[in-house]
Amino acid sequence: MSDTLVRALFYVWVCAAAGFAQGAARATTPAGILRHGLRSTVSLGGGIALLCAAIWLLMRVTQG
């Protein structure tokens, strides 16, 4: 497994932990925590992925 993939899995883990922690802060029941947690994980991970893609694109452009 490449180093990039391992690193990406680590970031998925930290996004899921943060997302479900936010879900636990927004709901009390298991279903509510799951719903809010999944939504937060997706939005957080998507935001970070977009940011990473933008940085990668910027580096590609500036380095020619």
Place this chain on the structure above:
Amino acid sequence: MDEAPRRSPYLPMILAWLVPGGGHLVIRRTWPGLVFALAIIPLFGAGLVLGGFENVSQERHPWLFVLQILAGAPAGIAALLTKTTVLTDPLPHRSVGDLFTCAAGLLNLVAIADVWARCTAGDPETRVAAPEPDGIESLVRTDSDDGRSAPPPTPAASPEARDV
């Protein structure tokens, strides 16, 4: 889900800091407590492993330790147990280990804040959203406030006009 009685938040907040998820268990919010514990403790442990058991230390990494100690007892215990650890080989994911341990501390801060909110304002489902403050809308007169700016009825719309 029963209504949480309002109570002093200080003891649950201290417990939430010491043991991730512990504050929620004390105020009988089992599921949020379990989720916080399962999110924070494995994250901190994995960060410790990825950092070679060397990255949680007030002497070696004082700035990281400010965030790591927010995770409470796990950070304190790790700092005590790994006081004399010295890294001999470079680790490939050392920075991820730093990220994990610091993120665990910050997530425990979220747990502490949530315990405070649940003790003082109730569960999130029962909280009533605060009303919007009167902003520019209160200064702007709308059409419904007076009849002057309302459009007059068209002749075709009024029955008298049609009869004529």
